[in-house]
Amino acid sequence: MSIPEAHLPQSLPLAQVLAELEQLFRSPAEHAKARKLARLFASGLRQMSHEDLLQEAATALLDGRRSWPTGFHTLAVLKGVMQSIAYNARKKQKRDYALAGDLGAPSDEDTEDEVSDLAEGKSPETDPARIAEADDELAAARRAVGEDPQLVALLEAMAAGFRGKELPEVLDMDAKTYDAARKRLSRRLAELKKDRSTP
Amino acid sequence: MSNINGDKPENERFLDALVEELRSMNDTEALEGEDPEELLKTGERILQSAKAEAGRKRRERAKQQLSLVAGRGAQAFETTAVAKARAYLREQSSSQQFTLAARGLEEMSDSDVMVLYNQLRTLERDSGQAGEESTE
Numbered sequence: 001m002s003i004p005e006a007h008l009p010q011s012l013p014l015a016q017v018l019a020e021l022e023q024l025f026r027s028p029a030e031h032a033k034a035r036k037l038a039r040l041f042a043s044g045l046r047q048m049s050h051e052d053l054l055q056e057a058a059t060a061l062l063d064g065r066r067s068w069p070t071g072f073h074t075l076a077v078l079k080g081v082m083q084s085i086a087y088n089a090r091k092k093q094k095r096d097y098a099l100a101g102d103l104g105a106p107s108d109e110d111t112e113d114e115v116s117d118l119a120e121g122k123s124p125e126t127d128p129a130r131i132a133e134a135d136d137e138l139a140a141a142r143r144a145v146g147e148d149p150q151l152v153a154l155l156e157a158m159a160a161g162f163r164g165k166e167l168p169e170v171l172d173m174d175a176k177t178y179d180a181a182r183k184r185l186s187r188r189l190a191e192l193k194k195d196r197s198t199p
Numbered sequence: 200m201s202n203i204n205g206d207k208p209e210n211e212r213f214l215d216a217l218v219e220e221l222r223s224m225n226d227t228e229a230l231e232g233e234d235p236e237e238l239l240k241t242g243e244r245i246l247q248s249a250k251a252e253a254g255r256k257r258r259e260r261a262k263q264q265l266s267l268v269a270g271r272g273a274q275a276f277e278t279t280a281v282a283k284a285r286a287y288l289r290e291q292s293s294s295q296q297f298t299l300a301a302r303g304l305e306e307m308s309d310s311d312v313m314v315l316y317n318q319l320r321t322l323e324r325d326s327g328q329a330g331e332e333s334t335e
Binding site: 024027028030036040054055139141 | 207209210212213214215216217218219220221222223224226228229230231232233235236238239241242243245246248249250252253254256257260
């Protein structure tokens with residue numbers, strides 16, 4: 001059965017995609033929000049910084065490999081594109097680790113860390129730190145918040161599907177406590193990739 | 200915690216909620232720990248690099264498509280030429296001008312058809328020239 005044309009998702013034309021991206025990157029606050037998201041996706045990626053990820057996402061949208069569905073907010077679109085790029089990069093990373101483990105020797109793309117791990121006899125497949133790095137974004141966020149009980153609860157509520165104003169309600173937090181928790185979460189997520197993104 | 204939206208994996212639900220949190224964040228909160236001037240510079244650099252790279256990729260794709268179309272054109276030309284050659288041979292086989300083993304024409308490969316067609320055309324030209332010479 002064919003889908004009626006009116007129900008097919010429409011994509012923004014290239015000129016409008018460019019205008020949306022210009023608006024994002026020329027607004028420090030909007031750019032900062034996109035970076036927070038990018039840091040989360042890039043955490044655990046050893047070959048790609050959050051800036052690389054943002055640039056790759058913008059390129060994919062501008063060269064037509066990825067479409068921008070009409071009516072979607074910039075951050076929602078970037079989320080989808082960056083998630084897909086990061087997923088593929090993680091898959092490649094896992095393959096490279098497995099290959100390096102099978103061969104018992106580092107590949108050309110191995111970083112100095114990987115080389116030293118292999119020299120110490122750590123297998124990428126069995127090293128918990130390496131496996132953890134290749135987890136999804138929620139796992140990365142869980143590691144970032146550590147054992148802070150309010151942030152753990154906040155993450156779990158988000159993962160359960162609660163949004164916006166529902167969150168302080170379900171967590172039984174007053175506005176001030178919730179605001180502080182939100183800021184703490186934002187800071188923890190911002191720290192995720194800092195050590196690797198700066199040369 | 201109860202699952203209020205069971206149709207999506209929890210990672211997706213978390214990311215959707217995070218996007219919503221970021222969208223509702225005010226500028227002061229978003230810029231905490233960031234240098235706005237530096238963000239402007241980095242943003243412009245990312246934008247210009249993405250534009251240049253996207254342009255390069257689009258041009259590459261256009262070139263590939265062009266060579267594909269050219270390839271298809273050549274293939275189409277070849278198919279038409281073989282079809283015309285077969286039709287011509289079929290026509291000639293029914294005439295009495297040449298003795299042609301037309302029974303096997305449909306089973307012949309395209310390359311054999313083209314060889315036979317070229318031979319026949321050469322023969323036609325030669326016999327035409329010979330005819331002209333003898334009348335002179």
